[in-house]
Amino acid sequence: MSRSSAQPTLARLALLPGLLGAIALVAGLALIGGDWYVVIRFAAAILALIVCVFAVQSKGYWWLVGLVPLAVALNPVWPLPLGDLWLRLVQLAGAVVFIAAGIAVKVPVDDGRGRPAGRYDGRKPPAASTRRRASGHATKR
Numbered sequence: 326m327s328r329s330s331a332q333p334t335l336a337r338l339a340l341l342p343g344l345l346g347a348i349a350l351v352a353g354l355a356l357i358g359g360d361w362y363v364v365i366r367f368a369a370a371i372l373a374l375i376v377c378v379f380a381v382q383s384k385g386y387w388w389l390v391g392l393v394p395l396a397v398a399l400n401p402v403w404p405l406p407l408g409d410l411w412l413r414l415v416q417l418a419g420a421v422v423f424i425a426a427g428i429a430v431k432v433p434v435d436d437g438r439g440r441p442a443g444r445y446d447g448r449k450p451p452a453a454s455t456r457r458r459a460s461g462h463a464t465k466r
Contacts, residue, residue, distance in 0.1 A: 333433035339379035343427020346372035347420040354416055357409060366401040369419065373399070376426050383432045391422040 353365030373396035
């Protein structure tokens with residue numbers, strides 16, 4: 326089956342930030358109460374906001390119900406006074422939300438943005454002799 330031009334290409338752009346956020350939260354379970362835990366909070370809050378942007382782009386607004394409170398609860402600027410047990414539960418639930426959102430959020434990507442950056446259009450590059458002649462450089466013989 327060929328894909329019609331009316332249907333946009335979908336990409337799972339939230340998968341990598343979702344997996345990184347889940348890894349950070351699970352690894353951060355060992356760092357709760359330590360000096361390095363603030364790095365985990367920064368990473369988790371920023372990655373939650375990145376996944377929020379992708380959720381809005383995909384019109385999956387209901388993912389914001391789990392991601393925005395996660396970003397608020399784990400923000401290091403104004404930390405919520407959560408107990409150790411509650412913080413661990415928030416982190417485990419947040420890891421599940423990160424993985425689920427990363428898998429489920431599919432952002433529509435048009436053909437122009439789906440290609441690699443630069444002048445590459447997916448075709449073979451021209452031969453070396455064609456490039457020299459086209460650029461105006463004389464070849465020495």
